[in-house]
Amino acid sequence: MKIAVCVKQIPDPASELFLDPKNRLDRTGKLVLDDADTYGIEMALRLVEDGNEGEVVLFSMAPHNEVAGLRTGLSLGASRAVLISDDVLSNSDSLSTAKVLSAAISQEDFDLVITGTESTDGYSGIMAAQLAELMQLPSVTFVKKVTRTQGDLLVERQTELGFDEVKLKLPGLISLTAGSVEPRYPNFKGIMAAKSKPIKQLLLSDLGIDASEVGTNGARQEIVDVTVAPTRASGDVIEDTGEGYVKIVEYLEALKIV
């Protein structure tokens, strides 16, 4: 099975995040692989390993030719990566991103496209469906379990009340929830091997997409205002010395909960 895994390289969520002068998330610093995408990489690797054929290829759109996150993904076992980096892509929304990824992935034939359910920095949760529609693929989003059957996948999709069992005929697309699979950690051998794995770098002009369709040009929206949200004041903080529950009972009584 040949699998394309879309991965996002994001500002380190553990670091302090800033807005740039245009009120957009500052992405000029070091970027890392979004943890939310490690599940997709793991699932793809397992499907390829179990079937004993195929390969896992990573696709990422990122500013200033960032490859740090892709190297992390390659160190886990993906065989190669494709990076689309172009100044005109700055300020791309999810639709622009989907257009770029669709064009890049469509340069080859894949059986399966995997994405995360939503990125840790943007968390819109719509890119997978946009990508599937642009690629004219069937999709199952918010997948929590994947089983391979003959030529198809049998997947469990999260629903509001439980889950659906869905048969996905390939080629198709899935978005994977966190916890669907336990991602492996890169080992020393993997990290060394990743350094020499190929990363193909593409510009927008390599994809046949007009610059007017993506990034700032294609945004068709503008930020009107950014304001600090009202903060919530903290109340009493007490140390529990064995009697903390008494205070809690009093608190619940005051609220008439008990």
Place this chain on the structure above:
Amino acid sequence: MAIDSVWVFVELRGDSLSTASLELVSQASRVAHTVTAFLGKQGDVSVFELLSKYGANKIIEINRAPEIALGGAAAFVMASKISKEKSPSAIFFEASYEGRDAAGRLSAKLDRPILTNITALELKDNELLASNAIFGGNMMVSTRFTGAGPQLFVIRAKSFVLEPNPVEYATEVVGLEEPRHLTNAQILNSYQEVRTGPKLEDATVVVAGGRGLGSKDQFSLVENLAQLLNGAVGASRAVVDAGWVPYAFQVGQTGKTVKPMLYIALGISGATQHMVGMKGARNILAINKDRSAPIFSIADLGVVGDVNKVVPALIEALKEKIAK
């Protein structure tokens, strides 16, 4: 002043309309002259009446094969209607599984951008201005569309007040004519995960557990306390990712937004991802062993201590109190 028309993709939870969908209809009726609801079910008059009570003038009943997921089907039906008739000014979707699928597919079909995670939407100079939270809810960004419509918005639950605005309604059944690639994903079975007690989104009291509980077994403390207080059980992303409880329990940016009368956070440190989903609670009680945990900065009562000691003592005290 109002915009011309708004479509709303309304969703059911089982046989009942979701509250979040009704909120969208209610807001649509405040900002637009006409409101059309797209519903994935046919012939249910009680559902039609509830929609019209909150302002839906027209109800489109989507007719599709049950094995095709509703989100994609709704996008196809909407796109087809737009190509044949007049486009609405805006379309509202819930920030749910089906809502995001419908919005995503429609966005690609129409080549229109989407604004997501919206928590406020107001009319200004006869244009919609949408707000969403960034940096864990510390800042709000207001955005407007600049291109041609329809304007697509994915909106979080509990963003708007629910307020009746009864209107006359008409219905129309619209079939999914050419499902094309959608037919290659077929729903074989639907399962409901059994849950007792009040629903997380609607509960007066929510008791939520985090990694500070230490292990999956200890999560029963959360369930026991919730049961005693007639509350719903919630969880942080960390313990959902760890597989202690299903995703449906998750409160936060990625999970559900709750605004209960009381939110009790047990062993939850308060990552911004979590706080976004619960900081609208009227009262917050937090128990955590780390004095510097961010959750204490928004708690009305914070108890610094071991949840595995404080909570059992609390449960015992409450049981005694109830027995009296």
